[in-house]
Amino acid sequence: MTDIDQQFAQAQADVTQLLERPGNLTLLRLYALFKQASVGDAQDEKPGFTDIAGKYKYEAREALKGTPADDAKTRYVKLVEALKRGEAA
Structure with a gap:
């Protein structure tokens, strides 16, 4: 494991x-x-159009199309760290 x-x-x-639930975005x-x-x-x-949540999830994923897995992992880790520090919501 790397x-x-x-x-x-x-x-x-x-x-x-x-401690706090992040916002929807x-x-x-x-x-x-x-x-x-x-x-x-x-x-x-x-x-x-009747599956609003599914549509937003799909669009969020589509925006990352072509992003290498390691880049996505790094961005995920950074976002979680920011949330832990209370810097993002």
């Missing part, structure tokens, strides 16, 4: 221990970075 993989795993554990960023880091580019079809 250093970034260890940091990513620790960040996944840390995010569940945050931050949750979308966390979701998209996590999925890009662990699964890669979105391959499924864009959800229909």
